[in-house]
Amino acid sequence: MSGHSGPLISFNTIGSSLSSLKNCQSYINTGMELATNVAFDLIEIRGDELDINNMDKVMLEYSAMNRELNQYIQAVEETMDQVKRDHPERIPDFKALVKEKFAALQGRNTDEDLKRNERYLQFINHLKEMRKQVGPAQGTDWEQPTEELDEDITITQTQTNFICPITLVEMKKPMRNKVCNHVYEEEAIRIMIENKPKKARCPKIGCDNLNMKITDLVPDAVLKRAIEIQNKQKSQ
Ligand SMILES: [Zn+2]
Structure with missing residues (x-):
């Protein structure tokens, strides 16, 4: 190994790990679609409001998973870019660098961000539309405004x-x-x-x-x- 300088990090390996991470995205999307459909079914049969609220919680959990996945991918990509750009003499601790970047990204997270997820917003809007159509669920004193009768x-x-x-x-x-x-x-x-x-x-x-x-x-x-x-x- 003499005479070799520069990092011995295999960017190909990291790249292929990254693309399998990106595949996780489709599982999250499928999960969100399922939860949305369950909520629709519940509204359709005028199910319990508590169950519908649970689907809302499930959607927010998926939104959190989605954010975590994206931020992890972002941390790995930024670290890769940094290592490629800086060409450090010694092999850097890639894991530690990613961990550091990931923690910095997570430090700025708020619960409000989770509600801005595109699929979550769609879920909330369609739920509202359906409630207008179907009427109140059980276990709620939700009232139709008189002018909308x-x-x-x-x-x-x-x-x-x-x-x-x-x-x-x-x-x-x-x-x-x-x-x-x-x-x-x-x-x-x-x-x-x-x-x-x-x-x-x-x-x-x-x-x-x-x-x-x-x-x-x-x-x-x-x-x-x-x-x-x-x-x-x-x-x-
Ligand atoms: Zn347009």
Whole structure:
């Protein structure tokens, strides 16, 4: 080993560990989707409010896991960058460096951050919509505000969130734009993007996303479920 200088850290090994860590993200996403669906089921059958609150806690736990995972990945990536940049003479204690960076990131965390998780926010918003549709759960004195007793008004207000900004009818396969978070009917948005010679702007009024790409679109399973449940309620 004589004559060799510089760190003997295998960046390839770290890189592949990192990508398997990133796979954990999909487990967290699946868990959040499941918890959301359970909460929807509970609302649909007018289940116990305590059980619904438990799903809220589960969602916040997933949000915490998600934050921890992302911050750990960030700490490893920053450490790798630092070692590559500094080219230290002696092999640095990589583990200790990561631990230090990770602790610094965690030191700034607050509980409020957890509620800003995108999936958690979606969960809260859809839950609110569904409560309006289905009414109060058991074990709560939740009351319908008197001015909303007019059923037609309530339904109209709710439906606007389910309407595609292109077709202006209720969506069947909602696709969410990861960039601006707006939602459209799958077929309509595909046709729109494909037929624009240059850049396609988001059709939602007031949106400043001027360059939409097909790859920015992801199916919104939670919204799809909410629309289906609403239609089921209406037909009963
Ligand atoms: Zn938009």
